[in-house]
Amino acid sequence: MMKTALVLLSLFLFLPASAGQEVRVYKGDSRFLNDVIFTVRDGKVYKGRSTYISDIQLRIDKDVIYRGNSTFLSDIILNIKDKEVYKGRSNFLSDILWTMRDGYLYQGRSVYRSDIVANLIDGKVYRGTSSYRSDLLFTIDGPLTFQEFIAVWYAVNYIY
Numbered sequence: 001m002m003k004t005a006l007v008l009l010s011l012f013l014f015l016p017a018s019a020g021q022e023v024r025v026y027k028g029d030s031r032f033l034n035d036v037i038f039t040v041r042d043g044k045v046y047k048g049r050s051t052y053i054s055d056i057q058l059r060i061d062k063d064v065i066y067r068g069n070s071t072f073l074s075d076i077i078l079n080i081k082d083k084e085v086y087k088g089r090s091n092f093l094s095d096i097l098w099t100m101r102d103g104y105l106y107q108g109r110s111v112y113r114s115d116i117v118a119n120l121i122d123g124k125v126y127r128g129t130s131s132y133r134s135d136l137l138f139t140i141d142g143p144l145t146f147q148e149f150i151a152v153w154y155a156v157n158y159i160y
Helices: 002-013 148-160
Strands: 021-028 036-041 044-047 056-061 062-068 078-079 082-086 096-101 104-107 114-123 124-127 136-140
Touching: 021 044, 036 062, 044 148, 056 148, 062 148, 078 148, 096 148, 136 148
Parallel strands: none
Antiparallel strands: 021 036, 021 136, 036 044, 044 056, 056 062, 062 078, 078 082, 082 096, 096 104, 104 114, 114 124, 124 136
């Protein structure tokens, strides 16, 4: 039952986002505007509530995530193939950073419970397998594509 609910949730969370729709990412369980850490709009991750070009932190183009607003090969941070996320432009199995399965984000290529980095429940992202409020990392207020979610995950963990 729980696994079915997580699968349905992950399908809901990764619906195609409509063009121009803003999705905000909040610290923890907050929904206050002062706690917006990133805004996702038109395949770009912006700092805070901004949508100015100067505040673009990451750009998502198909299955590739770039630093800033760049589309240069040298600025590729991550690339995604199926539900596996690779470092830079690599496609080597040894360069898989994360794998998404059944609403869980795993470290590397693993699917072992001990390697779960995060889980998604109702737009909330928790550390590991936890669903405790104290382990709530951030809240997403709308649907994201898988690529956008990975960009947000990267931004929260490596930029914020």
